[in-house]
Amino acid sequence: MDVYLPIANLSVNGLVIVGLGGLMGILSGMFGVGGGFLTTPLLIFYGIPPTVAAASAASQVTGASVSGVFAHTRRGGVDYLMGGVMVVGGVFGTLVGAVLFRLLQELGQIDTVINILYVIMLGAIGGMMGNEAVQSLRAMRSGRRLPARKRRHHPLVANLPWRWRFYRSGLYISPLAPLLLGFSTGILTMLLGVGGGFILVPAMLYILGMSASVVVGTSLFEILFVTMVSTMMHALTTKAVDIVLALLLLIGSVSGAQIGAQFAQKFRPEYLRLILAVIVILVALRLAIGLGYRPDEIFTVTPL
Structure with a gap:
Protein backbone atom coordinates (compact mmCIF):
# COMPACT_ATOMS: atom_id res chain seq x y z
CA MET A 1 0.00 0.00 0.00
CA ASP A 2 1.95 2.97 -1.34
CA VAL A 3 1.31 6.33 0.32
CA TYR A 4 2.71 9.64 -0.92
CA LEU A 5 4.30 11.84 1.72
CA PRO A 6 3.89 15.44 0.44
CA ILE A 7 6.58 17.06 2.61
CA ALA A 8 9.13 14.25 2.36
CA ASN A 9 8.34 14.21 -1.39
CA LEU A 10 8.45 10.43 -1.75
CA SER A 11 6.19 7.40 -1.76
CA VAL A 12 6.41 4.85 1.04
CA ASN A 13 4.67 1.66 2.03
CA GLY A 14 2.01 2.85 4.47
CA LEU A 15 1.91 -0.50 6.24
CA VAL A 16 5.65 -0.28 6.96
CA ILE A 17 5.24 3.17 8.54
CA VAL A 18 2.30 1.94 10.61
CA GLY A 19 4.47 -1.03 11.59
CA LEU A 20 7.26 1.30 12.73
CA GLY A 21 4.74 3.23 14.80
CA GLY A 22 3.48 -0.06 16.20
CA LEU A 23 7.02 -1.03 17.16
CA MET A 24 7.38 2.26 19.02
CA GLY A 25 4.06 1.59 20.74
CA ILE A 26 5.21 -1.88 21.78
CA LEU A 27 8.41 -0.39 23.23
CA SER A 28 6.30 2.19 25.06
CA GLY A 29 4.05 -0.47 26.56
CA MET A 30 6.88 -2.88 27.41
CA PHE A 31 9.54 -0.54 28.73
CA GLY A 32 7.62 2.52 29.94
CA VAL A 33 9.34 4.88 27.49
CA GLY A 34 7.78 7.02 24.81
CA GLY A 35 9.87 5.44 22.07
CA GLY A 36 10.30 8.83 20.39
CA PHE A 37 14.08 8.64 20.68
CA LEU A 38 14.02 5.59 18.37
CA THR A 39 11.34 6.81 15.94
CA THR A 40 13.55 9.31 14.12
CA PRO A 41 16.53 6.91 13.59
CA LEU A 42 14.24 4.14 12.29
CA LEU A 43 12.57 6.57 9.88
CA ILE A 44 16.02 7.65 8.68
CA PHE A 45 16.95 3.99 8.10
CA TYR A 46 13.80 3.61 5.99
CA GLY A 47 14.83 6.54 3.79
CA ILE A 48 12.89 9.48 5.26
CA PRO A 49 15.01 12.69 5.21
CA PRO A 50 16.30 13.40 8.76
CA THR A 51 14.73 16.88 8.83
CA VAL A 52 11.26 15.50 8.00
CA ALA A 53 11.74 12.52 10.34
CA ALA A 54 12.63 14.75 13.31
CA ALA A 55 9.83 17.26 12.71
CA SER A 56 7.13 14.62 12.12
CA ALA A 57 8.21 12.47 15.07
CA ALA A 58 7.67 15.44 17.40
CA SER A 59 4.04 15.75 16.26
CA GLN A 60 3.53 12.01 16.78
CA VAL A 61 4.88 12.28 20.33
CA THR A 62 2.37 15.08 21.01
CA GLY A 63 -0.56 12.84 20.14
CA ALA A 64 0.82 9.91 22.10
CA SER A 65 1.29 12.05 25.25
CA VAL A 66 -2.32 13.24 25.54
CA SER A 67 -3.80 10.01 26.92
CA GLY A 68 -0.88 9.62 29.33
CA VAL A 69 -1.41 13.09 30.82
CA PHE A 70 -5.15 12.43 31.34
CA ALA A 71 -4.42 9.08 33.01
CA HIS A 72 -1.90 10.58 35.47
CA THR A 73 -4.15 13.61 36.11
CA ARG A 74 -6.96 11.33 37.30
CA ARG A 75 -4.74 9.78 39.94
CA GLY A 76 -3.16 13.09 41.02
CA GLY A 77 0.24 12.30 39.53
CA VAL A 78 0.99 15.70 37.96
CA ASP A 79 2.75 18.64 39.62
CA TYR A 80 1.30 21.47 37.56
CA LEU A 81 3.51 24.18 39.05
CA MET A 82 6.69 22.21 38.35
CA GLY A 83 5.39 21.23 34.92
CA GLY A 84 4.45 24.83 34.13
CA VAL A 85 7.95 26.09 34.97
CA MET A 86 9.49 23.41 32.74
CA VAL A 87 7.05 24.23 29.94
CA VAL A 88 8.15 27.90 30.04
CA GLY A 89 11.79 26.80 29.81
CA GLY A 90 10.88 24.33 27.07
CA VAL A 91 9.16 27.01 24.97
CA PHE A 92 12.25 29.24 25.08
CA GLY A 93 14.43 26.20 24.33
CA THR A 94 12.23 25.43 21.33
CA LEU A 95 12.72 28.97 20.01
CA VAL A 96 16.50 28.64 20.34
CA GLY A 97 16.34 25.17 18.79
CA ALA A 98 14.36 26.55 15.83
CA VAL A 99 17.08 29.13 15.16
CA LEU A 100 19.80 26.45 15.39
CA PHE A 101 17.79 24.08 13.16
CA ARG A 102 17.29 26.74 10.47
CA LEU A 103 20.94 27.85 10.64
CA LEU A 104 22.23 24.28 10.28
CA GLN A 105 19.72 23.69 7.48
CA GLU A 106 21.01 26.71 5.56
CA LEU A 107 24.59 25.50 6.06
CA GLY A 108 23.60 22.08 4.73
CA GLN A 109 24.72 20.32 7.94
CA ILE A 110 21.44 19.59 9.71
CA ASP A 111 21.26 15.92 8.61
CA THR A 112 24.80 15.25 9.80
CA VAL A 113 24.22 17.04 13.12
CA ILE A 114 21.02 15.06 13.77
CA ASN A 115 22.84 11.79 13.15
CA ILE A 116 25.83 12.72 15.34
CA LEU A 117 23.61 13.86 18.22
CA TYR A 118 21.65 10.61 18.04
CA VAL A 119 24.84 8.51 18.08
CA ILE A 120 26.08 10.32 21.21
CA MET A 121 22.71 10.36 22.94
CA LEU A 122 21.69 6.77 22.22
CA GLY A 123 25.17 5.46 23.00
CA ALA A 124 25.14 7.15 26.42
CA ILE A 125 21.58 6.10 27.24
CA GLY A 126 22.12 2.51 26.11
CA GLY A 127 25.34 2.22 28.09
CA MET A 128 23.79 3.53 31.31
CA MET A 129 20.68 1.38 30.95
CA GLY A 130 22.74 -1.70 30.16
CA ASN A 131 25.02 -1.15 33.16
CA GLU A 132 22.03 -0.71 35.49
CA ALA A 133 20.31 -3.81 34.11
CA VAL A 134 23.45 -5.97 34.46
CA GLN A 135 23.94 -4.84 38.07
CA SER A 136 20.30 -5.65 38.86
CA LEU A 137 20.58 -9.12 37.28
CA ARG A 138 23.80 -9.88 39.19
CA ALA A 139 22.18 -8.79 42.44
CA MET A 140 19.12 -10.91 41.70
CA ARG A 141 21.19 -14.04 41.01
CA SER A 142 23.41 -13.57 44.07
CA GLY A 143 20.41 -12.94 46.32
CA ARG A 144 21.56 -9.54 47.56
CA ARG A 145 19.71 -6.24 47.32
CA LEU A 146 21.07 -3.14 45.66
CA PRO A 147 21.19 -0.13 48.01
CA ALA A 148 18.15 2.11 47.54
CA ARG A 149 18.82 5.57 46.14
CA LYS A 150 17.94 8.43 48.46
CA ARG A 151 15.55 11.05 47.09
CA ARG A 152 17.53 14.26 47.35
CA HIS A 153 18.16 17.08 44.92
CA HIS A 154 21.65 17.75 43.59
CA PRO A 155 23.89 20.10 45.65
CA LEU A 156 24.06 22.55 42.72
CA VAL A 157 20.26 22.82 42.78
CA ALA A 158 20.34 23.55 46.51
CA ASN A 159 22.64 26.55 45.94
CA LEU A 160 20.39 28.30 43.41
CA PRO A 161 18.50 31.45 44.61
CA TRP A 162 14.77 32.33 44.74
CA ARG A 163 13.36 29.15 46.18
CA TRP A 164 9.73 28.14 45.62
CA ARG A 165 7.63 25.49 47.27
CA PHE A 166 6.48 22.74 44.93
CA TYR A 167 3.99 21.06 47.25
CA ARG A 168 2.96 18.19 44.97
CA SER A 169 6.61 17.18 44.48
CA GLY A 170 7.53 17.81 48.11
CA LEU A 171 10.34 20.21 47.17
CA TYR A 172 11.59 23.63 48.23
CA ILE A 173 14.01 24.56 45.45
CA SER A 174 14.77 27.35 42.99
CA PRO A 175 12.59 27.41 39.85
CA LEU A 176 15.78 28.06 37.86
CA ALA A 177 16.64 24.33 37.98
CA PRO A 178 13.44 23.03 36.30
CA LEU A 179 13.50 26.08 34.00
CA LEU A 180 16.97 25.12 32.71
CA LEU A 181 15.95 21.47 32.47
CA GLY A 182 12.93 22.40 30.34
CA PHE A 183 15.11 24.72 28.22
CA SER A 184 17.50 21.86 27.40
CA THR A 185 14.62 19.54 26.58
CA GLY A 186 13.09 22.15 24.26
CA ILE A 187 16.29 22.38 22.21
CA LEU A 188 16.50 18.57 21.94
CA THR A 189 12.84 18.33 20.94
CA MET A 190 13.29 20.86 18.15
CA LEU A 191 16.51 19.37 16.80
CA LEU A 192 15.78 15.66 17.19
CA GLY A 193 12.01 15.30 17.35
CA VAL A 194 12.13 13.53 20.72
CA GLY A 195 9.84 14.06 23.67
CA GLY A 196 12.78 14.07 26.05
CA GLY A 197 11.21 11.80 28.67
CA PHE A 198 14.28 9.56 28.71
CA ILE A 199 16.25 12.59 29.92
CA LEU A 200 13.55 14.33 31.94
CA VAL A 201 12.58 11.37 34.15
CA PRO A 202 16.06 10.54 35.51
CA ALA A 203 16.92 14.26 35.80
CA MET A 204 13.74 14.94 37.78
CA LEU A 205 14.48 12.01 40.07
CA TYR A 206 18.21 12.40 40.69
CA ILE A 207 18.87 16.11 40.04
CA LEU A 208 15.66 17.80 41.20
CA GLY A 209 14.85 15.07 43.75
CA MET A 210 11.16 14.87 42.86
CA SER A 211 8.83 12.23 44.27
CA ALA A 212 8.56 9.19 42.01
CA SER A 213 4.76 9.34 42.21
CA VAL A 214 4.61 12.56 40.15
CA VAL A 215 7.67 12.25 37.92
CA VAL A 216 6.12 10.43 34.96
CA GLY A 217 2.91 12.49 34.92
CA THR A 218 4.76 15.81 35.21
CA SER A 219 7.21 14.72 32.50
CA LEU A 220 4.34 13.89 30.13
CA PHE A 221 2.69 17.24 30.94
CA GLU A 222 5.87 19.09 29.91
CA ILE A 223 6.40 16.89 26.85
CA LEU A 224 2.83 17.46 25.65
CA PHE A 225 3.15 21.25 25.46
CA VAL A 226 6.79 21.41 24.34
CA THR A 227 6.27 18.97 21.46
CA MET A 228 3.13 20.93 20.52
CA VAL A 229 5.13 24.16 20.33
CA SER A 230 7.96 22.35 18.53
CA THR A 231 5.54 21.04 15.89
CA MET A 232 4.14 24.55 15.36
CA MET A 233 7.66 25.99 15.07
CA HIS A 234 8.65 23.35 12.53
CA ALA A 235 5.49 24.01 10.53
CA ALA A 240 9.27 19.90 7.55
CA VAL A 241 6.21 18.45 9.34
CA ASP A 242 4.62 15.72 7.23
CA ILE A 243 1.15 15.24 8.71
CA VAL A 244 0.54 12.06 6.66
CA LEU A 245 3.68 10.48 8.11
CA ALA A 246 2.75 11.58 11.64
CA LEU A 247 -0.78 10.12 11.34
CA LEU A 248 0.51 6.76 10.11
CA LEU A 249 2.96 6.60 13.01
CA LEU A 250 0.26 7.53 15.50
CA ILE A 251 -2.10 4.81 14.25
CA GLY A 252 0.59 2.20 14.77
CA SER A 253 1.78 3.47 18.15
CA VAL A 254 -1.70 3.49 19.70
CA SER A 255 -2.25 -0.15 18.71
CA GLY A 256 1.25 -1.27 19.62
CA ALA A 257 1.08 0.19 23.13
CA GLN A 258 -1.67 -2.27 24.06
CA ILE A 259 0.37 -5.24 22.80
CA GLY A 260 3.49 -4.03 24.60
CA ALA A 261 1.63 -3.71 27.89
CA GLN A 262 0.62 -7.38 27.66
CA PHE A 263 4.19 -8.46 26.90
CA ALA A 264 5.50 -6.44 29.86
CA GLN A 265 3.51 -8.59 32.30
CA LYS A 266 5.35 -11.74 31.16
CA PHE A 267 8.96 -10.59 31.65
CA ARG A 268 11.01 -9.36 34.60
CA PRO A 269 11.81 -5.60 34.51
CA GLU A 270 15.57 -6.32 34.64
CA TYR A 271 15.42 -8.34 31.43
CA LEU A 272 13.24 -5.72 29.75
CA ARG A 273 15.77 -2.96 30.55
CA LEU A 274 18.62 -5.10 29.22
CA ILE A 275 16.75 -5.83 25.97
CA LEU A 276 15.96 -2.13 25.50
CA ALA A 277 19.61 -1.20 26.19
CA VAL A 278 20.77 -3.65 23.51
CA ILE A 279 18.25 -2.23 21.00
CA VAL A 280 19.36 1.35 21.71
CA ILE A 281 23.06 0.50 21.37
CA LEU A 282 22.47 -1.35 18.09
CA VAL A 283 20.61 1.65 16.66
CA ALA A 284 23.47 3.95 17.76
CA LEU A 285 26.02 1.67 16.07
CA ARG A 286 23.98 1.60 12.87
CA LEU A 287 23.84 5.40 12.82
CA ALA A 288 27.59 5.63 13.51
CA ILE A 289 28.33 3.28 10.61
CA GLY A 290 26.05 5.35 8.38
CA LEU A 291 28.14 8.44 9.13
CA GLY A 292 31.33 6.72 7.95
CA TYR A 293 30.59 4.70 4.82
CA ARG A 294 30.04 6.10 1.35
CA PRO A 295 26.36 5.86 0.29
CA ASP A 296 25.22 4.56 -3.09
CA GLU A 297 23.72 7.97 -3.88
CA ILE A 298 26.22 10.65 -2.92
CA PHE A 299 23.86 13.55 -3.69
CA THR A 300 20.25 13.72 -2.51
CA VAL A 301 17.59 16.41 -2.71
CA THR A 302 15.66 17.23 0.47
CA PRO A 303 12.87 19.81 0.96
CA LEU A 304 13.77 23.14 2.56
Whole structure:
Protein backbone atom coordinates (compact mmCIF):
# COMPACT_ATOMS: atom_id res chain seq x y z
CA MET A 1 0.00 0.00 0.00
CA ASP A 2 1.95 2.97 -1.34
CA VAL A 3 1.31 6.33 0.32
CA TYR A 4 2.71 9.64 -0.92
CA LEU A 5 4.30 11.84 1.72
CA PRO A 6 3.89 15.44 0.44
CA ILE A 7 6.58 17.06 2.61
CA ALA A 8 9.13 14.25 2.36
CA ASN A 9 8.34 14.21 -1.39
CA LEU A 10 8.45 10.43 -1.75
CA SER A 11 6.19 7.40 -1.76
CA VAL A 12 6.41 4.85 1.04
CA ASN A 13 4.67 1.66 2.03
CA GLY A 14 2.01 2.85 4.47
CA LEU A 15 1.91 -0.50 6.24
CA VAL A 16 5.65 -0.28 6.96
CA ILE A 17 5.24 3.17 8.54
CA VAL A 18 2.30 1.94 10.61
CA GLY A 19 4.47 -1.03 11.59
CA LEU A 20 7.26 1.30 12.73
CA GLY A 21 4.74 3.23 14.80
CA GLY A 22 3.48 -0.06 16.20
CA LEU A 23 7.02 -1.03 17.16
CA MET A 24 7.38 2.26 19.02
CA GLY A 25 4.06 1.59 20.74
CA ILE A 26 5.21 -1.88 21.78
CA LEU A 27 8.41 -0.39 23.23
CA SER A 28 6.30 2.19 25.06
CA GLY A 29 4.05 -0.47 26.56
CA MET A 30 6.88 -2.88 27.41
CA PHE A 31 9.54 -0.54 28.73
CA GLY A 32 7.62 2.52 29.94
CA VAL A 33 9.34 4.88 27.49
CA GLY A 34 7.78 7.02 24.81
CA GLY A 35 9.87 5.44 22.07
CA GLY A 36 10.30 8.83 20.39
CA PHE A 37 14.08 8.64 20.68
CA LEU A 38 14.02 5.59 18.37
CA THR A 39 11.34 6.81 15.94
CA THR A 40 13.55 9.31 14.12
CA PRO A 41 16.53 6.91 13.59
CA LEU A 42 14.24 4.14 12.29
CA LEU A 43 12.57 6.57 9.88
CA ILE A 44 16.02 7.65 8.68
CA PHE A 45 16.95 3.99 8.10
CA TYR A 46 13.80 3.61 5.99
CA GLY A 47 14.83 6.54 3.79
CA ILE A 48 12.89 9.48 5.26
CA PRO A 49 15.01 12.69 5.21
CA PRO A 50 16.30 13.40 8.76
CA THR A 51 14.73 16.88 8.83
CA VAL A 52 11.26 15.50 8.00
CA ALA A 53 11.74 12.52 10.34
CA ALA A 54 12.63 14.75 13.31
CA ALA A 55 9.83 17.26 12.71
CA SER A 56 7.13 14.62 12.12
CA ALA A 57 8.21 12.47 15.07
CA ALA A 58 7.67 15.44 17.40
CA SER A 59 4.04 15.75 16.26
CA GLN A 60 3.53 12.01 16.78
CA VAL A 61 4.88 12.28 20.33
CA THR A 62 2.37 15.08 21.01
CA GLY A 63 -0.56 12.84 20.14
CA ALA A 64 0.82 9.91 22.10
CA SER A 65 1.29 12.05 25.25
CA VAL A 66 -2.32 13.24 25.54
CA SER A 67 -3.80 10.01 26.92
CA GLY A 68 -0.88 9.62 29.33
CA VAL A 69 -1.41 13.09 30.82
CA PHE A 70 -5.15 12.43 31.34
CA ALA A 71 -4.42 9.08 33.01
CA HIS A 72 -1.90 10.58 35.47
CA THR A 73 -4.15 13.61 36.11
CA ARG A 74 -6.96 11.33 37.30
CA ARG A 75 -4.74 9.78 39.94
CA GLY A 76 -3.16 13.09 41.02
CA GLY A 77 0.24 12.30 39.53
CA VAL A 78 0.99 15.70 37.96
CA ASP A 79 2.75 18.64 39.62
CA TYR A 80 1.30 21.47 37.56
CA LEU A 81 3.51 24.18 39.05
CA MET A 82 6.69 22.21 38.35
CA GLY A 83 5.39 21.23 34.92
CA GLY A 84 4.45 24.83 34.13
CA VAL A 85 7.95 26.09 34.97
CA MET A 86 9.49 23.41 32.74
CA VAL A 87 7.05 24.23 29.94
CA VAL A 88 8.15 27.90 30.04
CA GLY A 89 11.79 26.80 29.81
CA GLY A 90 10.88 24.33 27.07
CA VAL A 91 9.16 27.01 24.97
CA PHE A 92 12.25 29.24 25.08
CA GLY A 93 14.43 26.20 24.33
CA THR A 94 12.23 25.43 21.33
CA LEU A 95 12.72 28.97 20.01
CA VAL A 96 16.50 28.64 20.34
CA GLY A 97 16.34 25.17 18.79
CA ALA A 98 14.36 26.55 15.83
CA VAL A 99 17.08 29.13 15.16
CA LEU A 100 19.80 26.45 15.39
CA PHE A 101 17.79 24.08 13.16
CA ARG A 102 17.29 26.74 10.47
CA LEU A 103 20.94 27.85 10.64
CA LEU A 104 22.23 24.28 10.28
CA GLN A 105 19.72 23.69 7.48
CA GLU A 106 21.01 26.71 5.56
CA LEU A 107 24.59 25.50 6.06
CA GLY A 108 23.60 22.08 4.73
CA GLN A 109 24.72 20.32 7.94
CA ILE A 110 21.44 19.59 9.71
CA ASP A 111 21.26 15.92 8.61
CA THR A 112 24.80 15.25 9.80
CA VAL A 113 24.22 17.04 13.12
CA ILE A 114 21.02 15.06 13.77
CA ASN A 115 22.84 11.79 13.15
CA ILE A 116 25.83 12.72 15.34
CA LEU A 117 23.61 13.86 18.22
CA TYR A 118 21.65 10.61 18.04
CA VAL A 119 24.84 8.51 18.08
CA ILE A 120 26.08 10.32 21.21
CA MET A 121 22.71 10.36 22.94
CA LEU A 122 21.69 6.77 22.22
CA GLY A 123 25.17 5.46 23.00
CA ALA A 124 25.14 7.15 26.42
CA ILE A 125 21.58 6.10 27.24
CA GLY A 126 22.12 2.51 26.11
CA GLY A 127 25.34 2.22 28.09
CA MET A 128 23.79 3.53 31.31
CA MET A 129 20.68 1.38 30.95
CA GLY A 130 22.74 -1.70 30.16
CA ASN A 131 25.02 -1.15 33.16
CA GLU A 132 22.03 -0.71 35.49
CA ALA A 133 20.31 -3.81 34.11
CA VAL A 134 23.45 -5.97 34.46
CA GLN A 135 23.94 -4.84 38.07
CA SER A 136 20.30 -5.65 38.86
CA LEU A 137 20.58 -9.12 37.28
CA ARG A 138 23.80 -9.88 39.19
CA ALA A 139 22.18 -8.79 42.44
CA MET A 140 19.12 -10.91 41.70
CA ARG A 141 21.19 -14.04 41.01
CA SER A 142 23.41 -13.57 44.07
CA GLY A 143 20.41 -12.94 46.32
CA ARG A 144 21.56 -9.54 47.56
CA ARG A 145 19.71 -6.24 47.32
CA LEU A 146 21.07 -3.14 45.66
CA PRO A 147 21.19 -0.13 48.01
CA ALA A 148 18.15 2.11 47.54
CA ARG A 149 18.82 5.57 46.14
CA LYS A 150 17.94 8.43 48.46
CA ARG A 151 15.55 11.05 47.09
CA ARG A 152 17.53 14.26 47.35
CA HIS A 153 18.16 17.08 44.92
CA HIS A 154 21.65 17.75 43.59
CA PRO A 155 23.89 20.10 45.65
CA LEU A 156 24.06 22.55 42.72
CA VAL A 157 20.26 22.82 42.78
CA ALA A 158 20.34 23.55 46.51
CA ASN A 159 22.64 26.55 45.94
CA LEU A 160 20.39 28.30 43.41
CA PRO A 161 18.50 31.45 44.61
CA TRP A 162 14.77 32.33 44.74
CA ARG A 163 13.36 29.15 46.18
CA TRP A 164 9.73 28.14 45.62
CA ARG A 165 7.63 25.49 47.27
CA PHE A 166 6.48 22.74 44.93
CA TYR A 167 3.99 21.06 47.25
CA ARG A 168 2.96 18.19 44.97
CA SER A 169 6.61 17.18 44.48
CA GLY A 170 7.53 17.81 48.11
CA LEU A 171 10.34 20.21 47.17
CA TYR A 172 11.59 23.63 48.23
CA ILE A 173 14.01 24.56 45.45
CA SER A 174 14.77 27.35 42.99
CA PRO A 175 12.59 27.41 39.85
CA LEU A 176 15.78 28.06 37.86
CA ALA A 177 16.64 24.33 37.98
CA PRO A 178 13.44 23.03 36.30
CA LEU A 179 13.50 26.08 34.00
CA LEU A 180 16.97 25.12 32.71
CA LEU A 181 15.95 21.47 32.47
CA GLY A 182 12.93 22.40 30.34
CA PHE A 183 15.11 24.72 28.22
CA SER A 184 17.50 21.86 27.40
CA THR A 185 14.62 19.54 26.58
CA GLY A 186 13.09 22.15 24.26
CA ILE A 187 16.29 22.38 22.21
CA LEU A 188 16.50 18.57 21.94
CA THR A 189 12.84 18.33 20.94
CA MET A 190 13.29 20.86 18.15
CA LEU A 191 16.51 19.37 16.80
CA LEU A 192 15.78 15.66 17.19
CA GLY A 193 12.01 15.30 17.35
CA VAL A 194 12.13 13.53 20.72
CA GLY A 195 9.84 14.06 23.67
CA GLY A 196 12.78 14.07 26.05
CA GLY A 197 11.21 11.80 28.67
CA PHE A 198 14.28 9.56 28.71
CA ILE A 199 16.25 12.59 29.92
CA LEU A 200 13.55 14.33 31.94
CA VAL A 201 12.58 11.37 34.15
CA PRO A 202 16.06 10.54 35.51
CA ALA A 203 16.92 14.26 35.80
CA MET A 204 13.74 14.94 37.78
CA LEU A 205 14.48 12.01 40.07
CA TYR A 206 18.21 12.40 40.69
CA ILE A 207 18.87 16.11 40.04
CA LEU A 208 15.66 17.80 41.20
CA GLY A 209 14.85 15.07 43.75
CA MET A 210 11.16 14.87 42.86
CA SER A 211 8.83 12.23 44.27
CA ALA A 212 8.56 9.19 42.01
CA SER A 213 4.76 9.34 42.21
CA VAL A 214 4.61 12.56 40.15
CA VAL A 215 7.67 12.25 37.92
CA VAL A 216 6.12 10.43 34.96
CA GLY A 217 2.91 12.49 34.92
CA THR A 218 4.76 15.81 35.21
CA SER A 219 7.21 14.72 32.50
CA LEU A 220 4.34 13.89 30.13
CA PHE A 221 2.69 17.24 30.94
CA GLU A 222 5.87 19.09 29.91
CA ILE A 223 6.40 16.89 26.85
CA LEU A 224 2.83 17.46 25.65
CA PHE A 225 3.15 21.25 25.46
CA VAL A 226 6.79 21.41 24.34
CA THR A 227 6.27 18.97 21.46
CA MET A 228 3.13 20.93 20.52
CA VAL A 229 5.13 24.16 20.33
CA SER A 230 7.96 22.35 18.53
CA THR A 231 5.54 21.04 15.89
CA MET A 232 4.14 24.55 15.36
CA MET A 233 7.66 25.99 15.07
CA HIS A 234 8.65 23.35 12.53
CA ALA A 235 5.49 24.01 10.53
CA LEU A 236 6.12 27.78 10.49
CA THR A 237 9.91 27.87 10.05
CA THR A 238 11.38 24.66 8.61
CA LYS A 239 8.08 23.48 7.01
CA ALA A 240 9.27 19.90 7.55
CA VAL A 241 6.21 18.45 9.34
CA ASP A 242 4.62 15.72 7.23
CA ILE A 243 1.15 15.24 8.71
CA VAL A 244 0.54 12.06 6.66
CA LEU A 245 3.68 10.48 8.11
CA ALA A 246 2.75 11.58 11.64
CA LEU A 247 -0.78 10.12 11.34
CA LEU A 248 0.51 6.76 10.11
CA LEU A 249 2.96 6.60 13.01
CA LEU A 250 0.26 7.53 15.50
CA ILE A 251 -2.10 4.81 14.25
CA GLY A 252 0.59 2.20 14.77
CA SER A 253 1.78 3.47 18.15
CA VAL A 254 -1.70 3.49 19.70
CA SER A 255 -2.25 -0.15 18.71
CA GLY A 256 1.25 -1.27 19.62
CA ALA A 257 1.08 0.19 23.13
CA GLN A 258 -1.67 -2.27 24.06
CA ILE A 259 0.37 -5.24 22.80
CA GLY A 260 3.49 -4.03 24.60
CA ALA A 261 1.63 -3.71 27.89
CA GLN A 262 0.62 -7.38 27.66
CA PHE A 263 4.19 -8.46 26.90
CA ALA A 264 5.50 -6.44 29.86
CA GLN A 265 3.51 -8.59 32.30
CA LYS A 266 5.35 -11.74 31.16
CA PHE A 267 8.96 -10.59 31.65
CA ARG A 268 11.01 -9.36 34.60
CA PRO A 269 11.81 -5.60 34.51
CA GLU A 270 15.57 -6.32 34.64
CA TYR A 271 15.42 -8.34 31.43
CA LEU A 272 13.24 -5.72 29.75
CA ARG A 273 15.77 -2.96 30.55
CA LEU A 274 18.62 -5.10 29.22
CA ILE A 275 16.75 -5.83 25.97
CA LEU A 276 15.96 -2.13 25.50
CA ALA A 277 19.61 -1.20 26.19
CA VAL A 278 20.77 -3.65 23.51
CA ILE A 279 18.25 -2.23 21.00
CA VAL A 280 19.36 1.35 21.71
CA ILE A 281 23.06 0.50 21.37
CA LEU A 282 22.47 -1.35 18.09
CA VAL A 283 20.61 1.65 16.66
CA ALA A 284 23.47 3.95 17.76
CA LEU A 285 26.02 1.67 16.07
CA ARG A 286 23.98 1.60 12.87
CA LEU A 287 23.84 5.40 12.82
CA ALA A 288 27.59 5.63 13.51
CA ILE A 289 28.33 3.28 10.61
CA GLY A 290 26.05 5.35 8.38
CA LEU A 291 28.14 8.44 9.13
CA GLY A 292 31.33 6.72 7.95
CA TYR A 293 30.59 4.70 4.82
CA ARG A 294 30.04 6.10 1.35
CA PRO A 295 26.36 5.86 0.29
CA ASP A 296 25.22 4.56 -3.09
CA GLU A 297 23.72 7.97 -3.88
CA ILE A 298 26.22 10.65 -2.92
CA PHE A 299 23.86 13.55 -3.69
CA THR A 300 20.25 13.72 -2.51
CA VAL A 301 17.59 16.41 -2.71
CA THR A 302 15.66 17.23 0.47
CA PRO A 303 12.87 19.81 0.96
CA LEU A 304 13.77 23.14 2.56
